[in-house]
Amino acid sequence: MAQLEGKVAIITGAASGIGKEIAWRFATEGARVVIADLQSPSAEAAAAEINRAGGTATGVAMDVSDEAAVNAGIATTMERFGRLDILVSNAGIQIVKPIDELPFAEWKKMLAIHLDGAFLTTKACLRHMYQGAGGAIIYIGSVHSKEASLLKAPYVTAKHGLIGLCKVVAKEGAKHGVRANVVCPGYVRTPLVDKQIPEQAKALGISEEEVIHNVMLRETVDGEFTTTGDVAAAALFFAAAQTNALTGQSLIVSHGWFME
Numbered sequence: 001m002a003q004l005e006g007k008v009a010i011i012t013g014a015a016s017g018i019g020k021e022i023a024w025r026f027a028t029e030g031a032r033v034v035i036a037d038l039q040s041p042s043a044e045a046a047a048a049e050i051n052r053a054g055g056t057a058t059g060v061a062m063d064v065s066d067e068a069a070v071n072a073g074i075a076t077t078m079e080r081f082g083r084l085d086i087l088v089s090n091a092g093i094q095i096v097k098p099i100d101e102l103p104f105a106e107w108k109k110m111l112a113i114h115l116d117g118a119f120l121t122t123k124a125c126l127r128h129m130y131q132g133a134g135g136a137i138i139y140i141g142s143v144h145s146k147e148a149s150l151l152k153a154p155y156v157t158a159k160h161g162l163i164g165l166c167k168v169v170a171k172e173g174a175k176h177g178v179r180a181n182v183v184c185p186g187y188v189r190t191p192l193v194d195k196q197i198p199e200q201a202k203a204l205g206i207s208e209e210e211v212i213h214n215v216m217l218r219e220t221v222d223g224e225f226t227t228t229g230d231v232a233a234a235a236l237f238f239a240a241a242q243t244n245a246l247t248g249q250s251l252i253v254s255h256g257w258f259m260e
């Protein structure tokens with residue numbers, strides 16, 4: 001039987017990259033999925049692809065850092081499907097700059113999307129999960145939830161913070177049947193990474209090839225990028241877990257870049 005039969009999942013930032021792949025994977029496993037992203041047309045286009053392939057998906061416009069927009073998107077999900085079992089908090093951006101050149105506004109924007117977004121979507125979903133059959137919350141962290149890199153102060157700070165939030169959700173949610181876990185990917189070739197290759201090359205004064213091989217993939221065991229499929233498989237593993245044995249955990253999916 002499909003692993004997520006009967007479940008409803010909302011995935012933020014699912015019009016692109018990792019979130020889009022997770023939505024596909026969950027739909028393949030029988031979940032009805034809600035693609036939440038900034039712009040309605042791109043969210044609806046990603047949902048339409050799943051529907052054309054025989055799955056069930058709907059798109060909602062949602063800026064995860066806007067409380068009213070988050071609550072409206074969750075309300076739409078409940079109206080459309082009547083239940084909510086899985087949240088994947090995935091929406092994110094990257095800004096690469098050294099701390100001494102980082103405008104305060106950009107620091108706040110990063111924390112708003114990554115941390116406020118995780119909090120607001122968690123809070124809105126928990127209300128329904130507590131009243132329903134419990135649920136699973138999966139945060140898309142990063143190797144940068146465990147490790148630092150040059151030029152990424154707000155990203156590293158926010159991604160470390162997700163692990164703290166996850167652990168509290170795991171403790172508070174347990175008696176309601178809600179589990180929370182973090183997936184921590186290494187570098188994945190999505191628009192988010194493609195954009196930062198030239199930016200890092202410029203900031204570090206090296207070529208784009210050197211950024212890929214000497215910065216991004218240097219510590220991996222095989223010099224390979226992690227794939228969206230690798231990350232979706234880990235997200236499915238947590239989404240389909242049946243007991244509280246797996247809660248408050250973080251799983252690194254990085255071709256061995258970071259080992260613990």
Ligand SMILES: NC(=O)c1ccc[n+]([C@@H]2O[C@H](COP(=O)([O-])OP(=O)(O)OC[C@H]3O[C@@H](n4cnc5c(N)ncnc54)[C@H](O)[C@@H]3O)[C@@H](O)[C@H]2O)c1
Nearest residue numbers: 013016017018038063064090091092142185187188190192
């Ligand atoms: N690509 C990587 O190497 C990598 C590695 C580790 C972690 N991650 C994390 O994975 C997640 C997804 O990244 P990706 O690589 O797929 O990037 P991506 O740029 O392909 O997709 C991110 C999506 O998030 C959406 N988004 C941005 N701000 C939003 C907001 N305020 N509200 C709602 N949606 C918003 C974008 O529109 C986009 O569709 C991010 O949290 C990122 O930090 C990525």
